[in-house]
Amino acid sequence: MAEVERNEAVTMDKIVSLCRRRGFVFPSSEIYGGLGSSYDYGHYGVLLKENVKARWLEAMVREREDIVALDSSIILHPRVWEASGHVSGFTDPLVDCRFCKKRYRADHLEDSQCGQRPSKRPGETEQCDLTEARQFNLMFETRVGAVEETGQQVYLRPETAQGIFINFKNVAQLARRKPPFGIAQVGKSFRNEITPGNFIFRTLEFEQMEMEFFVPPGEAADWFRYWVEERYGWHLRYGVRESHLRVRPHDPDELSHYSSETSDIEYLYPMGWSELEGVANRGAYDLTAHSDASGTKLEWVDAGTGERFVPHVIEPALGLNRSFLTFLIDAYDEEVVGERERTVLRLHPALAPVKAAVLPLIGKSEDMVSKARALYDELRTVAMVEYDDSGAIGRRYRRQDEIGTPYALTIDDQTLEDETVTIRERDSLAQERIPIGGVRAALLDRLSQPWKTPKA
Ligand code: ATP
DSSP states (O other): OOOOOOOSSOOHHHHHHHHHHTTSEEETTGGGTOOTTOEEEOHHHHHHHHHHHHHHHIIIIITOSSEEEOOOOSBOOHHHHHHTTHHHHOEEEEEEBTTTOOEEEGGGGGGOOOSSOTTSOTTOSSSOOBOOOEEEEOOOEEEESSSTTTSEEEEBOSOSHHHHHTTHHHHHHHTTOOSSEEEEEEEEEEOOOOSOOSGGGSOSEEEEEEEEEEEOGGGHHHHHHHHHHHHHHHHHHTTOOGGGEEEEEOOGGGOOTTOSEEEEEEEEETTEEEEEEEEEEEETHHHHHHHHHHSOOOOEEOTTTOOEEOOEEEEEEEEHHHHHHHHHHHHEEEEEETTEEEEEEOOOTTTOSOSEEEEESSTTOHHHHHHHHHHHHHHTTTSOEEEOOSSOHHHHHHHHHHHTOSEEEEEOHHHHHHSEEEEEETTTOOEEEEEGGGHHHHHHHHHHSOOOOOOO
């Protein structure tokens, strides 16, 4: 595929600044100086994140018959992580500089800056004195039990997948499913990442949306291709532009220990192409490892024929926060309308934190305010809507554009005469008058229509 250059206004700094200005995301523990690679989500951030999660769960569970949901614990028995290979193998190679005391990922030196001379790479100046690479485990450790010395050492999960594998038997029996079938889970994962992330691209704690799809061994290659396509389509369905997405199969030397085939769905971030979601063919690795280590056979036995096999697993794994960031970046736009500049988030309406804003043209007009509040009260029973009567109407529109609200409903003098309101569309800025009694149906109808980004 030809290299695509980003030639538009968006930069990571602009996304960080918008997130902060509008309260989507801010640095964690800020009053104590912040903690690297940790962020807190404010009101609109929570709403957007919940919408991304809901769209993923819908596509995985609600719209299909062959996938069920699960919510497993964050802290699992420590033997889970021994059997899975994480205790011995979930490591990054690190090097330290004895001179500047900075620590780098040995496999990312090309993208790192020297601690003394940021224009150089580590190791490029005469003073750089790098150690040999050492393996550093990314799992956070903690202890269970009241007494520090005798407590059992456990880990915060670095992925949600293992919680699914160890529940294979429970779920397969209770859900009365036979392969091919899947188990989907959304939840927090934790990794002691040492490379500073690009904003929320890489953080210490993050939410993962993972689905393990269990298939008869002979069907694994076909299902792998199916899930790469399916997941690629999901990002497009919710508005990510195709020119900014690509599928990159892993080279054999890149593959994880458990995987026979992996493809990354990559997005063209402001810092370049990087992994958005990974799809892996994990074979029988995980179920076999947990069967051997636990003594419980994790296999499929057909009650009728007695046929038995260890299913192979296809895993699409997506970071919720990384998906959130991707939608924000892809939606970000700046344009001049008339004489004015506006920043607008062209988010898919199904993702937008707020679906409509109800705005009385004159905030001091009691008649307009009471009509607007009645409409707001009606709409909030069916959708996330906002009411705003403060400041000039143009500023209120721009505020809604910046948080990606697809519709604004304005109550003005004419409303008081003929019971109509204007509905303003975020992307085209088209305005139309509709009867106030029909707003609820019109809004729900518009929100359910297919949507495509107007961005090139
Ligand atoms: P990377 O190469 O970016 O470190 P990975 O290959 O280790 O990612 P996986 O273990 O495949 O990632 O995790 C699945 C998904 O979880 C990734 O595609 C990404 O969306 C997300 N993810 C992984 N690590 C982080 C992190 N530290 N912060 C935010 N999201 C993450």
